[in-house]
Amino acid sequence: MFVYADNAATTKIRPAALQKYVEISEQFFGNPSSLHTAGQRAKEELERCRAKVASLLGCNTREIYFTSGGSESDNQAIESAAIAGAKKGKKRIVSTAIEHHAVLHTLNKLQKEGFEIVLLPVGENGIVSVADAEKAINSNTCLVSVMLANNEIGSIQPVAEIGKLCRERGVLLHTDAVQAVGHMPVDVKELSCDYLALSAHKFGGPRGVGALYVKTGAPLFNLIEGGAQERGKRAGTENLPAIAAMAEALGEACENLPSYMRRVSALRDKLIENLSKIPHCALNGDREKRLCGNVSFCFEGIEGESLLLLLDDKGICASSGSACTSGSLDPSHVLLAIGRVHDVAHGSLRLSLSEDTTEEEIDYLSEEIPKVVEYLRSISPVWRDLQEGRRSYIL
Amino acid sequence: MSLYSEKVMDHFKHPRNVGVIENADGIGEVGNAKCGDIMKIYLKIEGDIIADVKFETFGCGSAIASSSMATELIKGKPLKDALTLTNKAVAEALDGLPAYKMHCSVLAEEAIRAAILDYYKKNNLPYDPELFKERDHEHEHEGSGDGE
Numbered sequence: 001m002f003v004y005a006d007n008a009a010t011t012k013i014r015p016a017a018l019q020k021y022v023e024i025s026e027q028f029f030g031n032p033s034s035l036h037t038a039g040q041r042a043k044e045e046l047e048r049c050r051a052k053v054a055s056l057l058g059c060n061t062r063e064i065y066f067t068s069g070g071s072e073s074d075n076q077a078i079e080s081a082a083i084a085g086a087k088k089g090k091k092r093i094v095s096t097a098i099e100h101h102a103v104l105h106t107l108n109k110l111q112k113e114g115f116e117i118v119l120l121p122v123g124e125n126g127i128v129s130v131a132d133a134e135k136a137i138n139s140n141t142c143l144v145s146v147m148l149a150n151n152e153i154g155s156i157q158p159v160a161e162i163g164k165l166c167r168e169r170g171v172l173l174h175t176d177a178v179q180a181v182g183h184m185p186v187d188v189k190e191l192s193c194d195y196l197a198l199s200a201h202k203f204g205g206p207r208g209v210g211a212l213y214v215k216t217g218a219p220l221f222n223l224i225e226g227g228a229q230e231r232g233k234r235a236g237t238e239n240l241p242a243i244a245a246m247a248e249a250l251g252e253a254c255e256n257l258p259s260y261m262r263r264v265s266a267l268r269d270k271l272i273e274n275l276s277k278i279p280h281c282a283l284n285g286d287r288e289k290r291l292c293g294n295v296s297f298c299f300e301g302i303e304g305e306s307l308l309l310l311l312d313d314k315g316i317c318a319s320s321g322s323a324c325t326s327g328s329l330d331p332s333h334v335l336l337a338i339g340r341v342h343d344v345a346h347g348s349l350r351l352s353l354s355e356d357t358t359e360e361e362i363d364y365l366s367e368e369i370p371k372v373v374e375y376l377r378s379i380s381p382v383w384r385d386l387q388e389g390r391r392s393y394i395l
Numbered sequence: 396m397s398l399y400s401e402k403v404m405d406h407f408k409h410p411r412n413v414g415v416i417e418n419a420d421g422i423g424e425v426g427n428a429k430c431g432d433i434m435k436i437y438l439k440i441e442g443d444i445i446a447d448v449k450f451e452t453f454g455c456g457s458a459i460a461s462s463s464m465a466t467e468l469i470k471g472k473p474l475k476d477a478l479t480l481t482n483k484a485v486a487e488a489l490d491g492l493p494a495y496k497m498h499c500s501v502l503a504e505e506a507i508r509a510a511i512l513d514y515y516k517k518n519n520l521p522y523d524p525e526l527f528k529e530r531d532h533e534h535e536h537e538g539s540g541d542g543e
Contacts, residue, residue, distance in 0.1 A: 324455035
């Protein structure tokens with residue numbers, strides 16, 4: 001059996017999106033900046049896509065900028081708010097400890113440039129506290145950046161509440177909604193955000209394309225200089241086939257959202273229930289406020305990369321936050337932020353479901369994962385020490 | 396997966412000499428759970444020959460494969476050969492390891508020497524401390540990032 005359970009890494013492109021990609025490539029191949037008919041037809045299609053994406057996010061067409069994806073959108077939003085903040089002498093940025101590296105590394109860079117970066121902690125459930133955010137915002141704060149849903153542990157953040165707070169204080173709010181869009185209702189007005197980043201390949205669109213929502217009036221500076229595309233804010237010939245495929249995928253995702261969420265969250269809950277029976281394991285992230293397709297566990301006494309390799313051998317594609325899977329010394333910053341110590345953070349497993357996930361696949365995962373965990377424990381000196389009382393259980 | 400050679404995958408999926416030796420003559424454990432790698436080597440020594448060797452490993456695919464290969468390389472061999480086993484020899488026998496996984500082969504080398512030292516000490520046997528001094532190894536680690 002082949003089970004693709006790594007949809008938080010990337011999704012398989014939706015057939016309708018792929019069809020759109022081909023159709024637009026063939027029929028709207030002109031450069032939207034060209035004056036001739038072929039160009040103008042492409043331009044019209046580009047603006048239709050923009051209008052569609054805007055309506056699905058609840059904003060004006062002029063507030064959507066197409067980019068190369070989530071990372072670029074995050075970078076541009078944060079850099080823009082920082083530049084505008086610095087001009088007013090406001091150089092404090094508040095974010096969280098569990099952001100994606102697209103946000104964290106941008107913040108690290110700004111810190112080196114003299115910005116004060118405050119990373120809020122999260123609770124054991126992987127959710128940031130609104131009260132902490134409120135306390136962290138001061139008169140020097142130019143930006144708050146809080147992800148809508150976490151990519152590793154699926155925890156959904158109180159962005160709308162933080163958004164209200166930011167509006168009251170006159171502080172810009174950016175949200176990295178890369179994992180959320182297409183997987184939960186997302187409305188920029190409800191979130192009261194000034195920037196929102198999304199990426200097409202997380203909801204069945206193609207790679208290399210995304211969008212940035214920028215509220216009218218919020219500062220926006222270029223990362224990429226050149227032509228006057230995207231109203232002069234993002235140079236480079238528009239990737240129209242990919243943009244159209246993204247709009248198609250988002251339309252389909254949003255249309256099916258209630259039934260998708262109902263069905264997939266039921267599968268998620270079943271898988272969580274089944275895997276929870278494995279001794280000495282723990283669910284990562286909040287039990288309720290989590291993405292409908294996210295299942296994340298830590299298993300004591302084993303290491304994640306070996307777990308992934310053995311699961312791959314059984315046709316199961318999953319992911320882990322262990323150090324060995326990323327080539328770094330430390331396990332995932334997200335797992336550390338929710339209080340998992342290194343010893344158990346190395347033994348993490350993330351399964352991310354999609355609308356293609358079936359009951360049979362959940363049964364297969366529920367059957368195979370415990371076997372692999374048990375086998376790896378049987379050859380682990382750590383597990384032996386735990387079993388024989390030379391080491392105490394953490395989970 | 397093409398991250399590892401076929402040999403690494405073979406030793407990872409079908410590890411040789413995995414398990415425990417009851418009343419082992421020498422036991423060596425290196426690494427720590429915090430770093431995500433622990434290797435434990437058990438030796439049965441007859442005369443100056445490694446009559447049997449078993450291992451237990453908590454760690455990634457290359458850590459398990461390195462332990463397996465290292466035990467194969469020393470099983471039935473004289474102690475002096477086991478003492479000169481290098482991490483490079485383990486990695487080469489596995490048809491290579493990715494640069495940032497070379498520390499797994501280092502752990503295998505160190506675990507074997509720790510087990511032999513344990514044997515010498517338990518039996519009050521004379522040994523050359525030079526052989527057990529910490530060696531310089533290149534520990535390579537590349538940048539982090541989850542690539543999503």
